[in-house]
Amino acid sequence: MIRLIRNYQTASREDLARLMGSYTNERHTLDHMFARSWHNDEIEDSHDRIQARHKAVGDMLTASRGNRIVVIVLSQIETIKFARDWTRQTGKKGGKKWASQFYKRAFQEDSAYAPQFANLSHHARDQLFETLAPEFKRWKTVVRRAVTARSRLENLFTLVWL
Numbered sequence: 001m002i003r004l005i006r007n008y009q010t011a012s013r014e015d016l017a018r019l020m021g022s023y024t025n026e027r028h029t030l031d032h033m034f035a036r037s038w039h040n041d042e043i044e045d046s047h048d049r050i051q052a053r054h055k056a057v058g059d060m061l062t063a064s065r066g067n068r069i070v071v072i073v074l075s076q077i078e079t080i081k082f083a084r085d086w087t088r089q090t091g092k093k094g095g096k097k098w099a100s101q102f103y104k105r106a107f108q109e110d111s112a113y114a115p116q117f118a119n120l121s122h123h124a125r126d127q128l129f130e131t132l133a134p135e136f137k138r139w140k141t142v143v144r145r146a147v148t149a150r151s152r153l154e155n156l157f158t159l160v161w162l
Contacts, residue, residue, distance in 0.1 A: 033060060033074050046089045047102065053082035054106055076153065083154030086147060103140050104129065110139070
């Protein structure tokens with residue numbers, strides 16, 4: 001697992017699924033999670049990569065298939081990677097503005113709100129976002145706590161393992 005966090009991909013997806021397969025009944029689910037994590041590592045644009053990691057963590061935690069232990073371990077790996085990317089991005093010049101844009105985009109892509117934003121023009125999206133401002137404020141408070149917790153997990157991991 002440490003090798004996954006450090007982005008060492010010495011084993012194939014098939015090897016990892018075979019090794020982890022005894023912990024789950026859903027090999028396809030494991031293949032998908034490993035592939036998604038590695039795909040996220042390859043996303044060049046840091047905003048898109050962080051967005052993808054945020055979505056992956058949420059999707060993994062709500063998965064109903066397979067053994068929860070494997071899902072939790074993989075989601076923690078993706079969480080640590082998210083925190084590392086987040087720290088790098090927000091530490092750059094313009095990091096606060098970038099974080100604000102991340103929250104806005106993540107809100108619009110959240111499964112509870114995405115259908116309302118789908119197929120809207122940029123102007124219409126902005127208008128709807130303004131209408132949903134009170135909901136966005138509540139949503140952002142919850143998500144901000146999750147982002148902070150992810151950073152704390154990454155700090156703990158760094159202290160203990162690296």
